[in-house]
Amino acid sequence: MYCLWCHEEIITEVHWGNLIHLYRPKRLCMNCESQLIKIQGDLCSICSRVSSVKKCADCLKWEDYEESPIKFNASLYTYNSFMQEVVAKWKYRGDYQLAKIFQYEFEKEYSKKFSFLTKKKPVVVPIPLSKQRMTERGFNQAEVLADFIPLQKDHVLERLHGEKQAKKTRYERISTENPFILRKSINKTVILVDDIYTTGTTLRHAARLFKGNGCPNVYTYTLIRG
Amino acid sequence: MSKQKVALESLVSRQFAGKLLLRNEIQLEDKQFEQFLADGVLRPSPSIVKQLISAICQRCGNRKKYLFGRLPCKQCNQNHLYCRKCIEMGRVMECEPLYYWNGKEVVWPIIDQPCTWEGELTALQQRASDRIVSAITNKEKELLVWAVCGAGKTEMLFPGIAEALRSGMRVCLATPRADVVQELLPRIRNAFKNVNIQGLYGGSEEKTGNAQLIISTTHQLLRFKAAFHFLIIDEVDAFPFHNDPSLPYAAKRSLHSTQSTTIYLTATPRRNQQLRLWMKQLPHVFVPSRFHGHPLPVPILKTCTSLKKDIQYNRVPYSLLNWMRKRISPHRQLLIFVPTIELVEQLYKNSLVQLPQQKLLTSKDRIMCVHASDPERKEKVQLFRDKKIDILITTTILERGVTFPSVDVAIIDASHRVFDEAALVQIAGRAGRSPDDPKGEVVFFHNGKTNSMVHAIDAIKSMNKRGGFI
Ligand SMILES: [Zn+2]
Ligand SMILES: [Zn+2]
Ligand SMILES: [Zn+2]
Ligand SMILES: [Zn+2]
Numbered sequence: 001m002y003c004l005w006c007h008e009e010i011i012t013e014v015h016w017g018n019l020i021h022l023y024r025p026k027r028l029c030m031n032c033e034s035q036l037i038k039i040q041g042d043l044c045s046i047c048s049r050v051s052s053v054k055k056c057a058d059c060l061k062w063e064d065y066e067e068s069p070i071k072f073n074a075s076l077y078t079y080n081s082f083m084q085e086v087v088a089k090w091k092y093r094g095d096y097q098l099a100k101i102f103q104y105e106f107e108k109e110y111s112k113k114f115s116f117l118t119k120k121k122p123v124v125v126p127i128p129l130s131k132q133r134m135t136e137r138g139f140n141q142a143e144v145l146a147d148f149i150p151l152q153k154d155h156v157l158e159r160l161h162g163e164k165q166a167k168k169t170r171y172e173r174i175s176t177e178n179p180f181i182l183r184k185s186i187n188k189t190v191i192l193v194d195d196i197y198t199t200g201t202t203l204r205h206a207a208r209l210f211k212g213n214g215c216p217n218v219y220t221y222t223l224i225r226g
Numbered sequence: 227m228s229k230q231k232v233a234l235e236s237l238v239s240r241q242f243a244g245k246l247l248l249r250n251e252i253q254l255e256d257k258q259f260e261q262f263l264a265d266g267v268l269r270p271s272p273s274i275v276k277q278l279i280s281a282i283c284q285r286c287g288n289r290k291k292y293l294f295g296r297l298p299c300k301q302c303n304q305n306h307l308y309c310r311k312c313i314e315m316g317r318v319m320e321c322e323p324l325y326y327w328n329g330k331e332v333v334w335p336i337i338d339q340p341c342t343w344e345g346e347l348t349a350l351q352q353r354a355s356d357r358i359v360s361a362i363t364n365k366e367k368e369l370l371v372w373a374v375c376g377a378g379k380t381e382m383l384f385p386g387i388a389e390a391l392r393s394g395m396r397v398c399l400a401t402p403r404a405d406v407v408q409e410l411l412p413r414i415r416n417a418f419k420n421v422n423i424q425g426l427y428g429g430s431e432e433k434t435g436n437a438q439l440i441i442s443t444t445h446q447l448l449r450f451k452a453a454f455h456f457l458i459i460d461e462v463d464a465f466p467f468h469n470d471p472s473l474p475y476a477a478k479r480s481l482h483s484t485q486s487t488t489i490y491l492t493a494t495p496r497r498n499q500q501l502r503l504w505m506k507q508l509p510h511v512f513v514p515s516r517f518h519g520h521p522l523p524v525p526i527l528k529t530c531t532s533l534k535k536d537i538q539y540n541r542v543p544y545s546l547l548n549w550m551r552k553r554i555s556p557h558r559q560l561l562i563f564v565p566t567i568e569l570v571e572q573l574y575k576n577s578l579v580q581l582p583q584q585k586l587l588t589s590k591d592r593i594m595c596v597h598a599s600d601p602e603r604k605e606k607v608q609l610f611r612d613k614k615i616d617i618l619i620t621t622t623i624l625e626r627g628v629t630f631p632s633v634d635v636a637i638i639d640a641s642h643r644v645f646d647e648a649a650l651v652q653i654a655g656r657a658g659r660s661p662d663d664p665k666g667e668v669v670f671f672h673n674g675k676t677n678s679m680v681h682a683i684d685a686i687k688s689m690n691k692r693g694g695f696i
Contacts, residue, residue, distance in 0.1 A: 002292040089313070089314075093313045093314060095317075096295055096296070096297040097295035097310065135300075138299065138300060138319075139300075
């Protein structure tokens with residue numbers, strides 16, 4: 001086994017304690033793994049940013065405009081310099097295999113945070129890329145992450161890449177403000193999946209569409225909290 | 227073929243001759259691109275060749291299974307191999323070929339008087355330089371030039387480069403680091419004022435690489451095939467050329483033909499069995515002394531038993547302070563090397579407080595620190611070069627290639643494994659570079675003598691001996 005990130009050989013000592021884990025292949029060496037930092041401590045109850053108060057200043061500001069279309073966001077890792085390098089290589093260079101680094105923990109954290117929804121049979125919707133981006137990269141990182149979750153996926157969102165087009169009609173204005181269109185409404189609970197939650201603008205846009213079209217609750221789940 | 231087509235082809239031939247490119251690296255409209263393919267002037271070649279159990283990336287030579295990945299290709303609806311090894315240069319995929327020029331061979335101009343440099347070589351430099359010229363004229367395959375730090379190897383190359391350009395050859399000088407390309411470029415442009423010269427490195431403004439004389443990082447050689455008649459590889463002992471089999475692979479492929487000449491430059495052949503063997507087989511020329519005729523400064527070892535504690539309690543190491551107070555020429559700038567980025571930042575913070583107190587620093591803005599991922603790295607090095615700062619704390623990124631005229635050098639925790647023999651020799655070689663101040667103190671602060679330290683000092687002494695100093 002070789003570390004997916006630094007390509008050093010991974011030597012695992014076999015003893016009774018870790019025998020069971022051997023079925024799960026190690027993707028990173030100890031050194032690289034230690035640089036993936038999970039989000040911990042007191043978090044904002046809505047956006048999962050580290051915060052000593054229940055609702056962070058950002059989320060309070062949003063509330064002046066609208067009731068949050070997102071019930072809550074859960075994220076797995078912090079966006080430290082190591083993560084930034086990994087994501088740059090994965091997304092922008094297109095090193096598809098690197099996703100495997102996150103597979104196990106992403107699924108595990110999903111069960112931890114969202115298993116209370118199981119009875120409601122939620123639908124997982126990955127945030128799409130525009131067609132142009134998709135051809136450039138060859139894969140959508142959000143889709144790859146969504147596939148790690150053992151649930152029904154529905155690709156009902158589409159991303160328009162017309163941000164720079166002339167704004168003529170009211171309809172176009174609204175649709176250019178919101179980069180997504182919804183191809184089919186869903187009246188079940190939706191979990192939106194993306195690689196990163198930074199300001200929340202993108203995910204809020206998507207969530208608003210679902211809420212406006214008969215969806216009872218929208219949650220978001222991202223690999224990273226920026 | 228129509229006249230127009232011929233004209234276009236000769237214009238384009240310069241652009242693509244000697245290259246091996248992915249489609250998205252070829253700046254042509256689809257229609258034009260298809261036409262060139264139909265005419266056979268651009269040819270596709272497989273990017274990843276699959277063998278029975280293994281695969282080989284045709285751009286970087288990678289054959290390690292774990293350095294290939296698979297990706298569900300949307301175009302072909304298949305799981306495809308891609309190379310993870312050279313992915314920083316753009317992704318090579320099984321179903322996307324690499325393209326090379328198959329049209330008219332480019333005739334590079336014969337430049338009568340290419341070299342505009344007016345300096346003079348020392349006798350030792352001249353000897354090495356003559357040897358390089360004869361390697362080119364005799365179409366020798368390889369020559370190793372072993373020149374100590376500060377021998378003035380760049381100037382030594384000028385007559386060879388001039389000879390090649392006079393013969394209508396295409397020339398590349400490849401060096402491991404982008405910083406060094408940036409430092410060399412103005413010097414070479416100044417020495418060859420009438421020659422079209424381009425600098426290529428990751429993120430360089432110039433990307434076309436269609437000049438007759440190219441200064442590039444060794445990595446950029448991955449985009450060349452059958453290009454250079456004369457190739458100079460700087461710092462062959464340095465990471466990444468030393469560790470990375472894809473770079474020798476690419477260097478070899480970038481040669482125009484078997485008639486091409488490759489020159490390897492090094493200041494510190496490693497104590498490496500392989501390299502030593504290789505050196506024995508290789509014709510080589512040795513330049514044992516600096517261009518200013520003074521010996522290499524020999525490092526002094528200073529044990530520093532409190533090192534770990536000093537670091538732990540946020541103190542500037544006591545023995546460093548002690549030495550700084552007694553420096554022979556306190557007006558010299560000071561380069562301090564430390565093993566890790568964390569230590570760079572810590573020592574910098576502590577120095578900000580302690581050095582002014584001890585009157586070892588006139589003001590807080592006269593000290594700075596730098597490391598590989600520092601976005602202001604270039605600016606800080608320039609400030610040091612302009613003598614706007616007195617002390618620069620750095621990781622090994624400044625170990626080679628950069629020249630400051632008058633510095634003292636200290637290594638903190640010289641026993642750390644990042645300081646191998648070659649690194650120590652290189653770092654020591656930063657001192658005493660100027661003929662106006664040919665000496666310079668070099669001190670290794672350590673808490674336990676390592677073999678690397680002993681070997682480095684032996685190597686420096688033996689070079690001085692060969693240079694006739696004792
Ligand atoms: Zn690793
Ligand atoms: Zn919040
Ligand atoms: Zn490759
Ligand atoms: Zn394909």
